[in-house]
Amino acid sequence: MPTVTIHPSGEVIYLEPDETVLSGLYKAGYAYTIGCRRGGCAICKVDCHAGSFHYNRPVADTVITAEEAVDGTCLSCRAVPENDITIELRGENVRLVNPFLRQMNEKARLRAEATAAAERTRRAGTTTKE
Amino acid sequence: MAVMRMGYVHARVTDLAEAKQHYANSLGLYETLAEDGKVYYKGWDEWDHHSVVLEEGGVGVVKFGFKVEYESDIDLIEKRAQDYGLSVERMSKGENPEVSDGIRFISPSEHVFEVYHAQTVIGTEVGTHNPEAFPRHLVGVGVPALDHALILAEDVRTMENMFRTVFDFFPTERVQTDLDDNDAHFIATWMTCNNQIHQIAVLEGPQSKLHHFAFKLGDWTEVGRAADLMSMDDIPIDIGPTRHGITRGQTIYFFDPSGNRNEVFAGGYPAYRDRPVNKWTPDQIAKGIFYHARELNERFTTVHT
Numbered sequence: 077m078p079t080v081t082i083h084p085s086g087e088v089i090y091l092e093p094d095e096t097v098l099s100g101l102y103k104a105g106y107a108y109t110i111g112c113r114r115g116g117c118a119i120c121k122v123d124c125h126a127g128s129f130h131y132n133r134p135v136a137d138t139v140i141t142a143e144e145a146v147d148g149t150c151l152s153c154r155a156v157p158e159n160d161i162t163i164e165l166r167g168e169n170v171r172l173v174n175p176f177l178r179q180m181n182e183k184a185r186l187r188a189e190a191t192a193a194a195e196r197t198r199r200a201g202t203t204t205k206e
Numbered sequence: 207m208a209v210m211r212m213g214y215v216h217a218r219v220t221d222l223a224e225a226k227q228h229y230a231n232s233l234g235l236y237e238t239l240a241e242d243g244k245v246y247y248k249g250w251d252e253w254d255h256h257s258v259v260l261e262e263g264g265v266g267v268v269k270f271g272f273k274v275e276y277e278s279d280i281d282l283i284e285k286r287a288q289d290y291g292l293s294v295e296r297m298s299k300g301e302n303p304e305v306s307d308g309i310r311f312i313s314p315s316e317h318v319f320e321v322y323h324a325q326t327v328i329g330t331e332v333g334t335h336n337p338e339a340f341p342r343h344l345v346g347v348g349v350p351a352l353d354h355a356l357i358l359a360e361d362v363r364t365m366e367n368m369f370r371t372v373f374d375f376f377p378t379e380r381v382q383t384d385l386d387d388n389d390a391h392f393i394a395t396w397m398t399c400n401n402q403i404h405q406i407a408v409l410e411g412p413q414s415k416l417h418h419f420a421f422k423l424g425d426w427t428e429v430g431r432a433a434d435l436m437s438m439d440d441i442p443i444d445i446g447p448t449r450h451g452i453t454r455g456q457t458i459y460f461f462d463p464s465g466n467r468n469e470v471f472a473g474g475y476p477a478y479r480d481r482p483v484n485k486w487t488p489d490q491i492a493k494g495i496f497y498h499a500r501e502l503n504e505r506f507t508t509v510h511t
Contacts, residue, residue, distance in 0.1 A: 112466075112467065137264070138265065
């Protein structure tokens with residue numbers, strides 16, 4: 077269950093598997109500066125400080141340069157986290173526009189964490205019995 | 207008459223399969239050819255072979271094609287372009303499938319323009335023999351034709367001069383810092399060569415970039431229906447349905463699956479060479495672009511491909 081942590085405010089957002097950073101943030105009730113949402117305009121770039129991601133579509137080299145491909149630049153509308161990642165927006169912070177979605181996302185994250193913890197406990201228990 | 211219209215837009219897309227879904231199934235263009243990683247489309251009310259070419263790899267615009275009435279117009283425009291200081295090259299028949307010979311040059315804005323005099327005629331989807339009003343089984347929005355494009359350039363005034371001198375276009379509207387043309391800095395210009403309110407517009411911005419290319423629609427009702435279909439197909443809408451103060455056209459800006467901006471555009475008043483140019487001052491640009499919201503969204507000047 078990948079999460080996106082937004083630096084510096086520390087908000088943690090839960091993403092469904094294969095969900096892009098942009099999609100996850102908007103589904104969690106947040107907004108920020110975005111454009112085409114289709115990987116072409118480069119406006120939704122953020123910086124990735126920790127964790128890894130891949131792009132779910134080909135990205136034009138005019139949008140992400142060879143340098144940006146390795147410097148932590150993250151085209152958020154196409155980036156799918158591979159594990160928990162930490163991002164920082166450029167020159168702004170996310171705006172919470174739908175607090176109800178934020179609540180639902182928070183519950184989904186806690187539920188996923190509880191499920192994962194229970195699974196770890198179950199495995200640990202099985203190991204002990206063996 | 208020399209130039210008749212903007213005949214084709216050739217754009218890049220990152221994924222051709224997704225682009226085909228958008229342009230054929232959502233917008234309803236008719237595919238006329240697919241070869242060498244490119245796909246060619248026409249609208250139902252267009253008779254020439256294609257008005258849109260999509261090429262896989264990257265985003266943005268490759269080139270624009272302008273159609274002239276007579277073969278001899280090519281020589282005329284070549285001469286004017288050379289006199290204007292552009293380097294012009296000849297293109298031969300078939301360099302673009304189903305397109306005649308012509309010329310090619312790079313504008314001061316670093317866009318590629320081609321001029322041709324003929325394309326293979328396919329005919330409209332209703333034909334010319336006692337035609338029906340529209341095809342019965344249109345797909346999606348069912349756009350009838352390509353309408354215009356907006357490109358970005360560092361120097362708008364120079365681009366207006368080029369279109370005026372080389373293509374014999376005239377401006378219909380402008381955004382300028384002073385009502386006196388001589389003192390003004392031109393921020394944007396809308397230009398045409400016939401009664402269509404604009405065929406090409408130029409906005410100040412980075413060189414060689416595409417702001418959008420637009421398809422024609424009939425009226426408000428069709429624009430509203432198009433917006434409904436965009437919601438059904440989950441197409442990101444940039445803005446609209448709304449009206450442009452500039453041109454008075456009714457509009458939706460939206461994005462193709464690679465992030466190129468498209469528009470559907472209806473209306474606009476008839477243009478005439480002797481009609482005085484409408485001039486918008488920078489403080490009213492938001493009303494000029496989005497007549498109802500009267501506020502530019504953050505994407506209008508920053509998002510392009």
